[in-house]
Amino acid sequence: MPLNQCLLRVEELRYGMIVAQPVVAASGKVLLKQGAFLTERLIRKIAHWQVEYVSIVLPYHVCSAQFTRMYKDTLHSIAATFEKVRTFKEVPLADCRELIDNYVELLVNIVGVVDRLYKVKAHSEYTFRHSLNVAILSGVLGKWLGFKGSDMKDIILAGLLHDIGKAFIPRGILNKPDRLTPEEMALVRKHPVYGYHMLAENGEIPEPVKLAVLQHHEREDGSGYPSALRDEKIHGYAKIVALADVYDAMSSERVYRAKMPPFVVVDTILDEMQEKLNTQICITFLANISRFFVGSSVLLSNGSKATIVKLNDVLRMRPVVQLENGEVLNLADERKIEVVSVLDEIFTAAMS
Numbered sequence: 001m002p003l004n005q006c007l008l009r010v011e012e013l014r015y016g017m018i019v020a021q022p023v024v025a026a027s028g029k030v031l032l033k034q035g036a037f038l039t040e041r042l043i044r045k046i047a048h049w050q051v052e053y054v055s056i057v058l059p060y061h062v063c064s065a066q067f068t069r070m071y072k073d074t075l076h077s078i079a080a081t082f083e084k085v086r087t088f089k090e091v092p093l094a095d096c097r098e099l100i101d102n103y104v105e106l107l108v109n110i111v112g113v114v115d116r117l118y119k120v121k122a123h124s125e126y127t128f129r130h131s132l133n134v135a136i137l138s139g140v141l142g143k144w145l146g147f148k149g150s151d152m153k154d155i156i157l158a159g160l161l162h163d164i165g166k167a168f169i170p171r172g173i174l175n176k177p178d179r180l181t182p183e184e185m186a187l188v189r190k191h192p193v194y195g196y197h198m199l200a201e202n203g204e205i206p207e208p209v210k211l212a213v214l215q216h217h218e219r220e221d222g223s224g225y226p227s228a229l230r231d232e233k234i235h236g237y238a239k240i241v242a243l244a245d246v247y248d249a250m251s252s253e254r255v256y257r258a259k260m261p262p263f264v265v266v267d268t269i270l271d272e273m274q275e276k277l278n279t280q281i282c283i284t285f286l287a288n289i290s291r292f293f294v295g296s297s298v299l300l301s302n303g304s305k306a307t308i309v310k311l312n313d314v315l316r317m318r319p320v321v322q323l324e325n326g327e328v329l330n331l332a333d334e335r336k337i338e339v340v341s342v343l344d345e346i347f348t349a350a351m352s
């Protein structure tokens with residue numbers, strides 16, 4: 001069997017997978033064509049046909065329309081689960097685990113998921129989108145750091161639940177477009193403790209997940225909250241979630257500001273967060289994520305469109321670009337021109 005496909009049992013099939021080999025009935029009739037996109041309905045049909053195995057394309061390459069559909073479906077399930085949390089002030093753990101097994105893990109394994117996350121447009125409450133994005137980014141980071149199996153599931157769960165304590169904070173404050181008052185800010189900063197207390201009594205939730213929820217705003221230099229912990233006092237999962245949280249917050253559009261291009265986010269993390277976030281995790285993240293900037297289409301401040309051909313080591317936000325007329329510009333030298341935004345075209349960078 002070629003390396004880029006694997007044979008899965010029908011019960012292992014998941015939404016969004018692509019069929020690598022046609023499935024043929026004993027009569028010779030083609031039940032499932034090569035390249036078919038698996039939906040929940042199709043998976044139920046396959047089970048009904050009593051097919052035992054299906055060959056699936058690996059890793060999951062999906063087009064942007066498929067990614068958007070998967071992302072929106074996942075978001076829809078998260079919104080329903082989090083509404084339960086807001087109402088009952090309790091985490092439906094079985095729902096969360098099902099969400100991770102059926103959707104989030106699949107998204108984590110999509111080629112170029114960080115790039116796709118940046119471009120996906122979904123109209124949903126920020127907290128839901130942010131929780132999903134942090135779950136995915138924590139999973140991707142966990143994968144890059146070498147975590148596997150149940151550890152990966154726990155890291156994704158920690159990402160998904162990291163802001164669960166915000167269920168205790170009025171929506172009016174969470175979605176406020178203006179600057180928060182000191183009292184409101186103090187309330188918002190209690191969300192890690194609220195979240196921890198919500199999970200503390202649940203014996204089925206692993207302790208590292210609870211600690212990640214409690215400590216995701218702690219910083220290596222002791223400048224974080226709620227306990228101003230330093231270095232090794234902060235759990236490793238909390239450090240992973242912290243970076244995913246910072247990256248997503250900076251690269252998302254908010255009511256009060258536009259989203260920053262990913263390489264500007266990287267630059268800002270390098271500049272401002274080096275003392276605050278774990279160095280090893282930052283290096284792993286930045287080394288992996290930088291790969292997808294090359295090949296990106298961008299808009300320059302002089303109105304030209306260009307493609308990034310190389311990143312400059314020190315001045316990442318001033319890359320070498322190629323204009324549509326073929327001219328190559330090194331923005332490290334051309335200080336009057338800057339990158340304004342990343343264009344929404346489909347990039348071909350292969351990043352797993």
Ligand SMILES: [Fe+2]
Pocket residue numbers: 162163191216217
């Ligand atoms: Fe938070």
